[in-house]
Amino acid sequence: MFRRLFAPTIEVSAHCDLPCGVYDPAQARIEAQSVLEICKKVEGNDDPDFRTRAIIIKEQRSELVKHHLWVLWTDYFKPPHFEKYPELHTLVNEATKLAGASGTKGALDAGKAQELLDKIDEIDRIFKETKQG
Amino acid sequence: MFRRLFAPTIEVSAHCDLPCGVYDPAQARIEAQSVLEICKKVEGNDDPDFRTRAIIIKEQRSELVKHHLWVLWTDYFKPPHFEKYPELHTLVNEATKLAGASGTKGALDAGKAQELLDKIDEIDRIFKETKQG
Amino acid sequence: MFRRLFAPTIEVSAHCDLPCGVYDPAQARIEAQSVLEICKKVEGNDDPDFRTRAIIIKEQRSELVKHHLWVLWTDYFKPPHFEKYPELHTLVNEATKLAGASGTKGALDAGKAQELLDKIDEIDRIFKETKQG
Amino acid sequence: MFRRLFAPTIEVSAHCDLPCGVYDPAQARIEAQSVLEICKKVEGNDDPDFRTRAIIIKEQRSELVKHHLWVLWTDYFKPPHFEKYPELHTLVNEATKLAGASGTKGALDAGKAQELLDKIDEIDRIFKETKQG
Amino acid sequence: MFRRLFAPTIEVSAHCDLPCGVYDPAQARIEAQSVLEICKKVEGNDDPDFRTRAIIIKEQRSELVKHHLWVLWTDYFKPPHFEKYPELHTLVNEATKLAGASGTKGALDAGKAQELLDKIDEIDRIFKETKQG
Amino acid sequence: MFRRLFAPTIEVSAHCDLPCGVYDPAQARIEAQSVLEICKKVEGNDDPDFRTRAIIIKEQRSELVKHHLWVLWTDYFKPPHFEKYPELHTLVNEATKLAGASGTKGALDAGKAQELLDKIDEIDRIFKETKQG
Numbered sequence: 001m002f003r004r005l006f007a008p009t010i011e012v013s014a015h016c017d018l019p020c021g022v023y024d025p026a027q028a029r030i031e032a033q034s035v036l037e038i039c040k041k042v043e044g045n046d047d048p049d050f051r052t053r054a055i056i057i058k059e060q061r062s063e064l065v066k067h068h069l070w071v072l073w074t075d076y077f078k079p080p081h082f083e084k085y086p087e088l089h090t091l092v093n094e095a096t097k098l099a100g101a102s103g104t105k106g107a108l109d110a111g112k113a114q115e116l117l118d119k120i121d122e123i124d125r126i127f128k129e130t131k132q133g
Numbered sequence: 134m135f136r137r138l139f140a141p142t143i144e145v146s147a148h149c150d151l152p153c154g155v156y157d158p159a160q161a162r163i164e165a166q167s168v169l170e171i172c173k174k175v176e177g178n179d180d181p182d183f184r185t186r187a188i189i190i191k192e193q194r195s196e197l198v199k200h201h202l203w204v205l206w207t208d209y210f211k212p213p214h215f216e217k218y219p220e221l222h223t224l225v226n227e228a229t230k231l232a233g234a235s236g237t238k239g240a241l242d243a244g245k246a247q248e249l250l251d252k253i254d255e256i257d258r259i260f261k262e263t264k265q266g
Numbered sequence: 267m268f269r270r271l272f273a274p275t276i277e278v279s280a281h282c283d284l285p286c287g288v289y290d291p292a293q294a295r296i297e298a299q300s301v302l303e304i305c306k307k308v309e310g311n312d313d314p315d316f317r318t319r320a321i322i323i324k325e326q327r328s329e330l331v332k333h334h335l336w337v338l339w340t341d342y343f344k345p346p347h348f349e350k351y352p353e354l355h356t357l358v359n360e361a362t363k364l365a366g367a368s369g370t371k372g373a374l375d376a377g378k379a380q381e382l383l384d385k386i387d388e389i390d391r392i393f394k395e396t397k398q399g
Numbered sequence: 400m401f402r403r404l405f406a407p408t409i410e411v412s413a414h415c416d417l418p419c420g421v422y423d424p425a426q427a428r429i430e431a432q433s434v435l436e437i438c439k440k441v442e443g444n445d446d447p448d449f450r451t452r453a454i455i456i457k458e459q460r461s462e463l464v465k466h467h468l469w470v471l472w473t474d475y476f477k478p479p480h481f482e483k484y485p486e487l488h489t490l491v492n493e494a495t496k497l498a499g500a501s502g503t504k505g506a507l508d509a510g511k512a513q514e515l516l517d518k519i520d521e522i523d524r525i526f527k528e529t530k531q532g
Numbered sequence: 533m534f535r536r537l538f539a540p541t542i543e544v545s546a547h548c549d550l551p552c553g554v555y556d557p558a559q560a561r562i563e564a565q566s567v568l569e570i571c572k573k574v575e576g577n578d579d580p581d582f583r584t585r586a587i588i589i590k591e592q593r594s595e596l597v598k599h600h601l602w603v604l605w606t607d608y609f610k611p612p613h614f615e616k617y618p619e620l621h622t623l624v625n626e627a628t629k630l631a632g633a634s635g636t637k638g639a640l641d642a643g644k645a646q647e648l649l650d651k652i653d654e655i656d657r658i659f660k661e662t663k664q665g
Numbered sequence: 666m667f668r669r670l671f672a673p674t675i676e677v678s679a680h681c682d683l684p685c686g687v688y689d690p691a692q693a694r695i696e697a698q699s700v701l702e703i704c705k706k707v708e709g710n711d712d713p714d715f716r717t718r719a720i721i722i723k724e725q726r727s728e729l730v731k732h733h734l735w736v737l738w739t740d741y742f743k744p745p746h747f748e749k750y751p752e753l754h755t756l757v758n759e760a761t762k763l764a765g766a767s768g769t770k771g772a773l774d775a776g777k778a779q780e781l782l783d784k785i786d787e788i789d790r791i792f793k794e795t796k797q798g
Contacts, residue, residue, distance in 0.1 A: 016456050017196075018449075019234045020436040024429050030421060037419035049773060052720045055318045057415045063150075070203040074229040082223070089222035090215070096207040101152045108315060149323045151316075153303040155296060163290050170286040182640060183284075185587045188451045190282050241448060283595075285633045321717045329549075336602040340628040348622070355621035356614070362606040367551045374714060416728075418766045454584045462682075469735040473761040481755070488754035489747070495739040500684045507581060548722045550715075552702040554695060562689050569685040582683075589681045 023076040025124040028068035031061045032120055035104045036113035043110070051108075058104060065099040065116065072123065077130075085126050095119035156209040158257040161201035164194045165253055168237045169246035176243070184241075191237060198232040198249065205256065210263075218259050228252035289342040291390040294334035297327045298386055301370045302379035309376070317374075324370060331365040331382065338389065343396075351392050361385035422475040424523040427467035430460045431519055434503045435512035442509070450507075457503060464498040464515065471522065476529075484525050494518035555608040557656040560600035563593045564652055567636045568645035575642070583640075590636060597631040597648065604655065609662075617658050627651035688741040690789040693733035696726045697785055700769045701778035708775070716773075723769060730764040730781065737788065742795075750791050760784035 016022070035058055042054045073092040082088055097103060098116040149155070168191055175187045206225040215221055230236060231249040282288070301324055308320045339358040348354055363369060364382040415421070434457055441453045472491040481487055496502060497515040548554070567590055574586045605624045614620055629635060630648040681687070700723055707719045738757045747753055762768060763781040 016433050016437070016460060017192075017234045017238050018437055018440060018453055018456050020433040020440065020456070020460075022429060022433045022436055024425075026423075026425055027429060030423050030426060034415050034419040034421045037421055038415070038417055041417060041419065049716070049720060051315070052318055052717055053724065053770070054417055055315060056322055056721055056724055057417050057419070059150075059319065059322055061415060061419075066203070066207060070199070070207075070229075074199060074203075074226060075233055082226070089226070093207060093215070093222070096203075100208055101150045105150050105319070149300050149304070149327060151304055151307060151320055151323050153300040153307065153323070153327075155300045155303055157292075157296050159290075159292055160296060163288060163293060167282050167286040167288045170288055171282070171284055174284060174286065182583070182587060184448070185451055185584055186591065186637070187284055188448060189455055189588055189591055190284050190286070192452065192455055194282060194286075238452070283591075283633045283637050317714070318717055321714060322721055325549075325718065325721055332602070332606060336598070336606075336628075340598065340602075340625060341632055348625070355625070359606060359614070359621070362602075366607055367549045371549050371718070416724075416766045416770050450581070451584055454581060455588055458585065458588055458682075465735070465739060469731070469739075469761075473731065473735075473758060474765055481758070488758070492739060492747070492754070495735075499740055500682045504585070504682050548699050548703070548726060550703055550706060550719055550722050552699040552706065552722070552726075554699045554702055556691075556695050558689075558691055559695060562687060562692060566681050566685040566687045569687055570681070570683055573683060573685065586683055589683050589685070593681060593685075 017075060019075060023072060023127075025068075025072065025120060025127050028065050028072070029117065029120050029124070031064040031068065032099070032104075032113065032116050034061045035065070035099075036110055036117060039104075039108050039110040039113050042108050054108065058108065062099040062103070062105045065104075065120075066096045069096050069099070069120070069123070072127065076127070081126075081130050084130075088123075088126060091119065091122055091126075095123060150208060152208060156205060156260075158201075158205065158253060158260050161198050161205070162250065162253050162257070164197040164201065165232070165237075165246065165249050167194045168198070168232075169243055169250060172237075172241050172243040172246050175241050187241065191241065195232040195236070195238045198237075198253075199229045202229050202232070202253070202256070205260065209260070214259075214263050217263075221256075221259060224252065224255055224259075228256060283341060285341060289338060289393075291334075291338065291386060291393050294331050294338070295383065295386050295390070297330040297334065298365070298370075298379065298382050300327045301331070301365075302376055302383060305370075305374050305376040305379050308374050320374065324374070328365040328369070328371045331370075331386075332362045335362050335365070335386070335389070338393065342393070347392075347396050350396075354389075354392060357385065357388055357392075361389060416474060418474060422471055422526075424467075424471065424519060424526050427464050427471070428516065428519050428523070430463040430467065431498070431503075431512065431515050433460045434464070434498075435509055435516060438503075438507050438509040438512050441507050453507065457507065461498040461502070461504045464503075464519075465495045468495050468498070468519070468522070471526065475526070480525075480529055483529075487522075487525060490518065490521055490525075494522060549607060551607060555604060555659075557600075557604065557652060557659050560597050560604070561649065561652050561656070563596040563600065564631070564636075564645065564648050566593045567597070567631075568642055568649060571636075571640050571642040571645050574640050586640065590640065594631040594635070594637045597636075597652075598628045601628050601631070601652070601655070604659065608659070613658075613662050616662075620655075620658060623651065623654055623658075627655060682740060684740060688737060688792075690733075690737065690785060690792050693730050693737070694782065694785050694789070696729040696733065697764070697769075697778065697781050699726045700730070700764075701775055701782060704769075704773050704775040704778050707773050719773065723773070727764040727769045730769075730785075731761045734761050734764070734785070734788070737792065741792070746791075746795050749795075753788075753791060756784065756787055756791075760788060 038054050038058050038061070042051055045051070069092055077088065095116065098112065098119055099105065103112050104116055171187050171191050171194070175184055202225055210221065228249065231245065231252055232238065237245050237249055304320050304324050304327070308317055311317070335358055343354065361382065364378065364385055365371065369378050370382055437453050437457050437460070441450055444450070468491055476487065494515065497511065497518055498504065502511050503515055570586050570590050570593070574583055577583070601624055609620060627648065630644065630651055631637065635644050636648055703719050703723050703726070707716055710716070734757055742753060760781065763777065763784055764770065768777050769781055
């Protein structure tokens with residue numbers, strides 16, 4: 001899925017508040033992928049200290065997912081985008097919630113992490129359409 | 134004094150991702166107030182190094198405004214709130230934009246800072262209604 | 267507008283090192299309130315992963331309490347305040363210790379968190395007197 | 400160039416210290432791309448406050464480039480990689496220096512930013528070879 | 533080994549909030565030394581972008597000085613120390629103020645930076661006495 | 666004064682990216698010493714919450730070790746140093762790995778922490794030679 005989404009059309013795009021104009025959902029996706037791998041690794045490891053470390057790092061990576069998605073929502077997407085994609089607010093809100101207490105922060109659950117990745121893919125699809133539009 | 138002001142009616146409300154359940158728009162407002170005071174101070178001071186410092190700090194404080202508002206939007210507000218207040222998505226999106234490049238980050242402008250404070254007050258009104266509901 | 271919402275007399279006060287002149291013990295108090303709620307939530311939850319997350323977040327929130335109090339002590343309070351309130355150094359020192367290893371960082375203990383909140387209230391009372399003085 | 404490098408073969412790979420096993424030079428590249436765009440934007444803008452903001456943000460983005468490259472060097476690359484690519488130490492060292500005082504931190508210079516991007520591409524080529532090997 | 537390298541008397545001492553028991557005023561001193569060197573470098577350089585960068589970095593380094601001193605004040609020094617050295621509260625408070633708006637943050641002034649270093653040396657003398665006591 | 670306190674040979678040296686020219690391996694060493702003490706403290710304490718806190722803090726301190734060593738490798742050491750000390754790349758790479766998942770982050774192991782300290786001492790010896798050269 002990721003290969004299909006990112007492969008033929010990748011556009012590295014801006015993300016700082018100058019703004020530099022470079023934004024890229026890949027930033028959120030890499031962190032979410034990390035969360036997914038953490039969940040998988042814990043499944044096969046019953047060392048309690050390892051589990052503690054996994055939770056610490058999953059907490060940080062989930063926060064980074066939230067941050068990168070918030071930046072897209074506030075800094076990249078403009079009113080015309082929200083008009084054209086009326087589901088966009090809800091989509092980003094749900095994605096960020098999926099990286100929080102009711103999602104990947106709250107559970108060591110690969111299923112939740114995959115849900116988060118799928119939501120990011122949905123945002124990415126809209127993002128790519130707006131880059132071409 | 135603190136007790137009187139904050140005592141009978143205060144609702145210090147949660148903001149971490151346990152979640153602890155403590156959220157408070159005052160966090161965003163204090164940072165925005167700081168941005169406003171920075172803008173005012175620069176108006177009366179033509180030392181270029183002071184201006185540079187003001188821009189550095191205004192950048193940080195504006196980022197904190199964005200962060201605190203994002204936390205409210207993702208962690209405090211729930212689907213029923215967005216249903217009851219259909220303007221809420223746009224309101225928070227506009228407020229966070231007002232703390233970015235097109236707002237207080239992009240300008241040393243007390244007017245922009247006041248606009249930001251007014252938006253935060255609008256969010257705060259909704260927040261307080263939802264706490265009572 | 268803000269005044270009406272938050273009570274008749276509130277003075278949001280500055281906290282950055284320009285300095286902007288905006289300081290507010292509410293910043294420390296909100297974090298301490300969060301620590302208290304975390305302790306209460308853990309009492310009623312025996313999931314070990316939840317406990318780990320609670321400790322992670324309590325560590326961060328306690329650190330924020332220390333930081334906000336340090337800022338008041340160094341940036342807001344001036345020599346005349348320390349002269350007028352000879353207990354002020356000890357008070358802030360004890361409050362920051364209460365948010366450290368011998369206090370809320372070192373224990374999941376709602377009692378410790380309440381002690382911390384009470385100390386912050388004492389600092390806040392002095393703070394408010396100095397604002398009026 | 401970027402399209403060619405990233406297009407047909409992208410592998411989002413791990414980067415945290417669990418380790419989750421997800422590493423991706425795209426993280427460094429996105430930040431470096433941002434630095435390049437900042438330099439270009441300043442060329443066409445003589446507002447001194449804008450220039451100050453550009454320097455602030457360029458400083459942060461350059462630091463992120465360094466961090467992401469350091470992570471690859473320490474956490475992803477292993478002794479067999481350094482044996483197979485004897486230039487790898489020097490390459491990463493030069494790339495991180497290019498994001499420092501003698502490179503993009505020290506100058507608002509699109510040429511330096513492009514040099515940095517080219518070095519990251521060289522690292523990325525080796526990275527991709529090691530992923531396939 | 534470490535003792536030999538760093539001399540006969542050094543005591544690396546603890547500084548985290550476990551607490552690990554390792555504290556060392558050298559942490560504050562290194563940052564303050566950096567601030568001093570920054571001030572000197574700017575004296576001999578009239579490039580305005582360099583000056584901007586110097587102010588950005590001086591701001592960060594001064595903040596680190598404050599942080600390291602606060603940690604000593606709260607985490608290392610105990611009530612018996614404050615009893616034995618009644619000037620200690622004021623000393624640390626003055627040192628942290630010297631790293632703030634009225635000190636090294638507020639000015640590109642090697643004299644201020646030297647004053648800060650001298651204060652840190654005074655704190656360090658007391659620190660060393662308490663380690664031996 | 667500082668020289669007297671810290672011994673006849675210490676040279677506090679610069680570490681920011683202005684660059685200020687102040688670098689000092691003591692920064693990495695203090696954090697590594699903290700990691701060692703944390704490991705020792707846990708050996709004598711079977712409270713699971715304490716262990717969780719130890720892992721959290723050890724994670725942070727290990728990351729600081731990595732950061733300080735990376736700064737030396739990129740910002741302090743120059744091509745002539747790498748020519749004169751051909752083992753330097755490998756040495757720093759191994760030291761940073763020792764503060765990562767395969768070292769002090771991955772284990773509560775005083776032996777690993779001591780290995781890390783020994784590596785830092787090796788880097789420090791080279792550092793001191795280059796300062797005199």
